[in-house]
Amino acid sequence: MSSVKIELRKDQIEKIHSFCDTFNNAHGELINVLHKTQGEFGYLPAEVQEVIADKIDMPVAKVYGVVTFYSFFTMTPKGQHPISICTGTACYVRGAENVLAEFKKQLDIEVGETSEDGKFSLSCLRCVGACGLAPVVQVGEKTYGRIAPDDVEEILKEYL
Amino acid sequence: MVNKTQIRIALRNCGLINPERIEEYISEKGYMALGKVLTEMSQEEAVNIIIDSGLRGRGGAGFPTGIKWDYARKSVSDQKYVVCNADEGDPGAFMDRSILEGDPHSVLEAMAICGYCIGADKGLVYIRAEYPLAIERLNIAITQAREFGLLGDDIMGSGFSFDIEIRYGAGAFVCGEETALIHSMEGERGEPSLKPPFPAESGYLGKPTNVNNVETLANIPVIYLKGADWFSGIGTEKSKGTKVFALAGKVNNVGLIEVPMGTTLREVIYEIGGGIREGKKFKAVQTGGPSGGCLTEKHLDTPIDYDNLIANGSMMGSGGMIVMDEDNCMVSIAKFYLDFTVEESCGKCAPCRIGNKRLNELLGRICEGKGTEADLDRLRNLGEVIKDTSLCGLGQSSPNPVLSTLDNFYDEYISHVRDKKCPSGVCKDLMEYFIIEENCVGCTACARACPVGAITGERKEPHLINPEICIMCGACMEKCKFDAVILK
Numbered sequence: 001m002s003s004v005k006i007e008l009r010k011d012q013i014e015k016i017h018s019f020c021d022t023f024n025n026a027h028g029e030l031i032n033v034l035h036k037t038q039g040e041f042g043y044l045p046a047e048v049q050e051v052i053a054d055k056i057d058m059p060v061a062k063v064y065g066v067v068t069f070y071s072f073f074t075m076t077p078k079g080q081h082p083i084s085i086c087t088g089t090a091c092y093v094r095g096a097e098n099v100l101a102e103f104k105k106q107l108d109i110e111v112g113e114t115s116e117d118g119k120f121s122l123s124c125l126r127c128v129g130a131c132g133l134a135p136v137v138q139v140g141e142k143t144y145g146r147i148a149p150d151d152v153e154e155i156l157k158e159y160l
Numbered sequence: 161m162v163n164k165t166q167i168r169i170a171l172r173n174c175g176l177i178n179p180e181r182i183e184e185y186i187s188e189k190g191y192m193a194l195g196k197v198l199t200e201m202s203q204e205e206a207v208n209i210i211i212d213s214g215l216r217g218r219g220g221a222g223f224p225t226g227i228k229w230d231y232a233r234k235s236v237s238d239q240k241y242v243v244c245n246a247d248e249g250d251p252g253a254f255m256d257r258s259i260l261e262g263d264p265h266s267v268l269e270a271m272a273i274c275g276y277c278i279g280a281d282k283g284l285v286y287i288r289a290e291y292p293l294a295i296e297r298l299n300i301a302i303t304q305a306r307e308f309g310l311l312g313d314d315i316m317g318s319g320f321s322f323d324i325e326i327r328y329g330a331g332a333f334v335c336g337e338e339t340a341l342i343h344s345m346e347g348e349r350g351e352p353s354l355k356p357p358f359p360a361e362s363g364y365l366g367k368p369t370n371v372n373n374v375e376t377l378a379n380i381p382v383i384y385l386k387g388a389d390w391f392s393g394i395g396t397e398k399s400k401g402t403k404v405f406a407l408a409g410k411v412n413n414v415g416l417i418e419v420p421m422g423t424t425l426r427e428v429i430y431e432i433g434g435g436i437r438e439g440k441k442f443k444a445v446q447t448g449g450p451s452g453g454c455l456t457e458k459h460l461d462t463p464i465d466y467d468n469l470i471a472n473g474s475m476m477g478s479g480g481m482i483v484m485d486e487d488n489c490m491v492s493i494a495k496f497y498l499d500f501t502v503e504e505s506c507g508k509c510a511p512c513r514i515g516n517k518r519l520n521e522l523l524g525r526i527c528e529g530k531g532t533e534a535d536l537d538r539l540r541n542l543g544e545v546i547k548d549t550s551l552c553g554l555g556q557s558s559p560n561p562v563l564s565t566l567d568n569f570y571d572e573y574i575s576h577v578r579d580k581k582c583p584s585g586v587c588k589d590l591m592e593y594f595i596i597e598e599n600c601v602g603c604t605a606c607a608r609a610c611p612v613g614a615i616t617g618e619r620k621e622p623h624l625i626n627p628e629i630c631i632m633c634g635a636c637m638e639k640c641k642f643d644a645v646i647l648k
Contacts, residue, residue: 028365030347031330035289069349069506070330072289088251089446089482090408092496126333126500128290129254131408132415 006047013051015040020055027058030066034073043077071125079114079121081159083107084138088127091135095148099135100124102149106156119159165427167394168418169402170218170255170378174262179297182304185265191310193384194269197276198318206277207233210380212388214400219245219336219373220451220477221553222399222466228370231360232278235368240280242271243364243371245341246287246294249333250449251500252480255404255416256374260287260294263378264301268324270372270380272311275322278370283324286341289331298326333450333504336478337552338363338371340506351508352552373478375404395421399465403476409446409483410437422463425455429483440485444568448477450497450504451557453564454490473564475557489586490569491576495523497561505554512555515546519562528589531577540566588632591647595636597622599644606636606645 008016019036023029033052038044044067053060067073085091085100100111103122107115114121130136133145137155144155168174177184185191197206211226232240244267248256260267271283287295302324305311313321327345334340335350342364344350363369379401383391392400399421405428408414412434419428425445429435436442444454447464453474455462462468466476484493498520507513522539525531543559543566550556566573575581582590595606595615602620607613614630617623625636625645637645 026347028345028347031328031344032347035328035330065349066347070332072329072331089449089480089496090252090406090414092251093409093482093484093488093493125290125331126249127251127254129248129257131252131254131406134408134414 006045008047008051012041016048016051017055020052025056027056030056030058030063031070034063034067038073043074045075076112077114077118078123080119081139082121082123084123084125084128086126086128086130086134086136086138087124088131088134090127090131094134096135098149099137099147099152102152103137106152120156165420165423165431166418167402167420169382169391169394170259170375170404171262171416171418172382173266174258177263179262179264180300182265182301182308182310185263186308189385190265190381191269191308193381194272194276194310195316196384197273198316198320203233203277203279206273206384209384209388210277213383213391214388214395214398215376215379215383215391216399216466217373218375218379218403218476218478220250220448220475222476225372225376228360228372229274229277231358232280232368232370235278235361237368239282239365239367240278241364241367241369242274242278242280242283243338243341243345243359243369244271244283244285244377245336245338245371245373246285246291247329247336247341248288248291248374248478249336249504250451250478250480252408252449252482253406253478255406255479257291257294258416259374259378260291261297264294264297265305266378266381267298267374268301268305268311270377271324272315272322273380273384274370274372274377276320278368280368280370281321281323283322284327284345284364285324286327286329286335286345288329295326295328302326332506333500334506334552334554337554340552341371342369349506351506352554354551375479396463396465398467403464403479405447405479405481407433407481407483409481410440410485410488411435411483412437419464421465424461424463426460428464428481429460433483436483436485440487442483443486443488444484444490444493446474446482446484446493446561447480448475448557448560449480450500451475451553451560452477452480453560454484454493454568455564456568473567474560487584487586489582489584490565490572491523491526491582492586494562494565495520495527498523498558501554501558505558509549509551509555511546511549512551512558515542515550516555516558518542519546519559523562526573526576527582527587529576529580529587533574533577535577536566536570536573585647591632592627593625593630593632593634593636594646594648595623595625596644596646599642601642601644603641605639605641609635609639611635 049063053063137144215225216222332350335344337352340350340352359369404418505512600622607615614626
């Protein structure tokens with residue numbers, strides 16, 4: 001985590017500090033701080049983690065340990081329209097695998113990657129609790145139900 | 161899905177009241193149970209009602225709720241906590257989300273009752289960040305309850321104070337385990353710890369903590385209003401009340417159902433679920449999510465309760481119920497769950513971290529046609545070792561999908577390892593693309609689409625796929641307009 005790639009601006013650092021202050025810089029609130037920060041920046045690069053660790057007086061390794069433990073937190077930036085394919089059981093038995101394969105094919109990226117133009121990123125998630133609509137795909141906040149591989153192109157078109 | 165075999169207790173208000181208006185909850189006798197407990201009962205009397213009702217934890221393990229409360233009540237401390245476990249991580253189950261979205265006050269009321277019973281003045285709801293609407297409704301409900309004096313200081317003039325905060329999960333299945341959940345609430349990695357000490361003695365911040373699942377809590381207020389006898393009159397000898405199941409997969413009617421304990425799988429799948437989609441043949445039903453197992457035809461008439469499911473190699477879990485038909489390959493299903501477990505294992509203990517990975521690799525080999533019969537014995541041995549030696553419930557139950565499919569679908573495993581065939585036609589490596597001579601008109605579309613030149617044949621003559629060259633991309637099948645290319 002030593003190679004510094006991102007120069008955080010002063011106002012960005014102040015923003016992170018204010019999130020830490022909101023939660024009284026308490027160690028027990030680390031996850032809440034991370035949620036807030038990721039909400040603002042979209043992801044949690046090493047540099048951001050260092051600022052948090054410094055502010056709440058915790059080893060960076062510990063912050064990193066928490067960030068990498070939870071699948072909700074990411075250290076790589078997501079696309080403008082993050083696509084999440086539900087691969088929970090109900091979606092799986094109704095063919096989520098084939099839908100995922102079609103997204104990979106159309107976007108030419110793997111799960112966890114972002115398309116070259118930064119427009120789309122692809123991830124899998126485990127159950128959004130909409131099993132009646134299986135298989136389910138989320139693009140940003142919007143949820144699509146009963147998706148077949150043939151629908152993939154149409155969905156992507158909405159965001160081009 | 162209205163059916164006479166369903167009884168709604170936990171879901172009693174879902175869809176019937178506006179969850180964003182506390183007045184509507186109150187008009188359905190909301191917060192009356194809290195009032196009754198605060199004004200008429202001692203802590204011990206109130207706990208005894210839950211013990212007598214026979215209510216067991218709906219989150220998975222089925223521990224008697226009243227006994228849990230009693231342990232926490234008897235722990236001596238200046239501070240205790242009530243925690244609602246809303247980290248519904250089991251893929252395919254969404255009853256907790258529905259309750260929080262449809263009837264959040266029932267959970268808040270139950271937490272306050274629990275707080276009174278065990279002597280806690282603080283409650284925490286640990287909820288998945290993936291449930292934004294549930295979070296919003298909970299926040300609204302908490303604010304309204306405070307405004308009405310049903311949360312906060314000196315509730316109903318009883319001298320009892322109780323307030324609730326929300327804590328967010330961040331996507332880790334293991335956090336459904338109560339000790340892992342507590343560590344996550346403390347801002348740590350959500351790794352479980354050895355029990356004892358149980359949370360009832362030393363939980364959140366080292367203080368006695370009672371953790372209950374959302375559905376368990378939703379049952380509480382009704383039990384006080386209608387009585388322990390009423391509740392224990394529903395269900396089977398050792399499993400009382402109802403259970404909400406998330407019926408999904410290859411059935412005609414999918415969605416949440418709530419049935420008395422002891423209802424049979426057949427009633428659930430055929431009467432409520434309306435049978436298998438597209439007239440296909442029932443093959444298996446998976447209960448209990450990644451911790452459960454697959455039950456088959458012969459179990460259809462078994463009454464569903466905690467103990468019967470465990471006796472048959474599955475478990476209640478949080479109530480996911482995924483129905484599978486003849487098109488689902490049971491080896492792939494077992495692998496699907498193992499993929500999940502491997503990803504979600506926290507890595508703290510070796511049996512779960514390493515053992516599940518090895519189990520998954522064995523299954524992968526079998527699906528690729530590289531497995532042997534000796535691998536099946538290895539699966540079973542390793543699975544049993546993982547069950548016996550893992551630290552927490554996740555590892556102790558993670559081999560269940562493998563062991564139960566080995567028990568119930570051994571033939572299917574044998575086909576994979578001996579004949580190198582996948583009877584359901586799911587495992588791609590065990591299949592070949594094949595051209596049906598009668599259907600092929602020799603249009604050459606497939607041969608032109610084939611990226612590796614595996615298809616040969618003269619124009620207007622039936623074509624042939626050379627399996628040695630074929631890379632299984634499926635391009636030929638997509639291009640064929642005559643349904644001549646099949647997988648078998």
